[in-house]
Amino acid sequence: MEREKSFNFAAGPSVLPVPVLERAQKELLNYHGSGMSVMEMSHRSGVYQEIFDDAKFRLKALMQVPDSHEILFLQGGGTLQFAMVPMNLMGPNGKADYAVTGNFSGIAAKEAEKYGSVHIAADTASGGHRTIPAQSELSLSPDAAYFYYCSNNTIYGTEWQYVPETRAVPLVCDISSDILSRPVDVSRYGLIFAGAQKNMAPAGLTVAIIDKSLAGRALPITPKVMDYGVMIEKDSMLNTPPCWCIYMLGLNLAWVQEQGGVAEMERRKKERAGALYEFLDNSKLFRAHADKSARSDMNVTFRTDSEVLDAEFVRGASARGLLNVKGHRLTGGMRASVYNAMPMEGVAALIDYMKEFEVMHR
């Protein structure tokens, strides 16, 4: 399959901007005349430190991270954060509120039970995770160590359309699949984290942005490299960081800046998702999975009424270079993940195919 004829709708790891990949390719053998690949550089070297600082600086600028917060480059994915969050923030005999609106917030709540008491502030499972609870539906504990939610549910294709109000209780948010897709008021959060492999960089890097006043209270059983306080002190370099992924993040952040920043990313995501939902709402064959009030602009989930047709659609899409539109096994059907790097022409090609498919099968 030729690169220029395919579009990758995978939910993560997922599409990266072609100019970013081209630059990585060009620099791969010999980065800026250093005589080394970025993959071969000591993380303690000056040349690598510049790459690291550049990525961090660009992220701080793009997300307008206030000085009260620190950016960390970690490993282990969101799944390790599911343990790191309670280990660091729960406190001894602590409790925390969790809103369960999909697969990963459910896993996070279960993991947290190892380190303290978990109160389920909301659970949308009974409705197939098609909705997001309203503020008035959240069961909040005034004495919770933190309130945890996942802003975008990759599998079910729902997204929080507002930031929960939790008063003095710090907000913790898994923002893996919609980071950099819209402006975020970081100052409202105690902690946000994101696996990089959806909207930022290759898999193997986790970005965390933490209110520094929350660090330094990890449980005694916390591994040193999982202590946010230690990692703040060491500027993410207690040990060797995932150097290549941080380099790729920097290239991608430069691309986002060149394109116009997160405001432009937000305009484009609304254009991409808007076109898909408009088609779905007018289709007689396809229907969207998520409730209208809770639709994700990053992961558009949809289906026909027939599993046989769904499978045929996925096969046909792949043959046309519309890759990875099969839905997650938990939901079935189809899913088009339309992250920052997905061009509008990819969305247009998918809609064209949906139209043809609908004509053929009605």
Added chain:
Amino acid sequence: MEREKSFNFAAGPSVLPVPVLERAQKELLNYHGSGMSVMEMSHRSGVYQEIFDDAKFRLKALMQVPDSHEILFLQGGGTLQFAMVPMNLMGPNGKADYAVTGNFSGIAAKEAEKYGSVHIAADTASGGHRTIPAQSELSLSPDAAYFYYCSNNTIYGTEWQYVPETRAVPLVCDISSDILSRPVDVSRYGLIFAGAQKNMAPAGLTVAIIDKSLAGRALPITPKVMDYGVMIEKDSMLNTPPCWCIYMLGLNLAWVQEQGGVAEMERRKKERAGALYEFLDNSKLFRAHADKSARSDMNVTFRTDSEVLDAEFVRGASARGLLNVKGHRLTGGMRASVYNAMPMEGVAALIDYMKEFEVMHR
């Protein structure tokens, strides 16, 4: 600096074979006609599963891993293993023996104290970590959950020349900086692990090889993604693995196989390190740091008697494209890390420079 005129002696992340980097560069935009970069592939896709299986298969073949053992691809570096090992193997109210022969085994022992009792079976700190204890010098506990050591000390340039005999007590070894440099009888170990960034792949991947009979006994506070038993069951894919690093590992393993496998790697390392130590032993200006009985073939540490000359040597080396020969801050002096990917001509160029420098400064 032109690539072909430089040699990178960094201790890790470190040099990779040029043909491996060239192949990665060639395939970067569009892997095998898939229309995707490896960095963009879903870890659940067929095309990526083949890459994953290929790397695992090659490692199993190269290291002759018996069926009793499982290969895991993890994240977090050796530093996370320092916690994972006791969390998984210590057991409730357990104790373990640690041989402290350098910086990282010392850190590992300290981390393990969070999860059980640590007995120091040996400590070479008083001699500046220039030696490795003999079997008879090890203080072994018959009831230890495991015996832990680090086979090669990157910072001090020492290496265990034998495998400790611990009878029924499982051996756990941090083999980060000499994995793939010599044949290893994996069946003798309960667990070996290695950060990939020294002799295998870019930073961000940790390889663990575990006797499956030791898994499944993790402490209740173990994060799910840090439970060897869970990761065995999920074939390292509980969550998204560091896909690109695993791909690079596969390319590097193919290169090792083409060159003649670990036996040939061992021949070459003896040739590289042998030439350096021979020069050092005959030098009137330079001297080796490690005791002759404990010298590492991977990290050759040396110095003059003058810190001023040491600094001048390092500057001059860099100007000639002999990169990163400065010693670690804990030892000072110089360090030439000569991993698998370092060609003999790099070693020859370094020795030529040392000769010239000696003539100039005696």
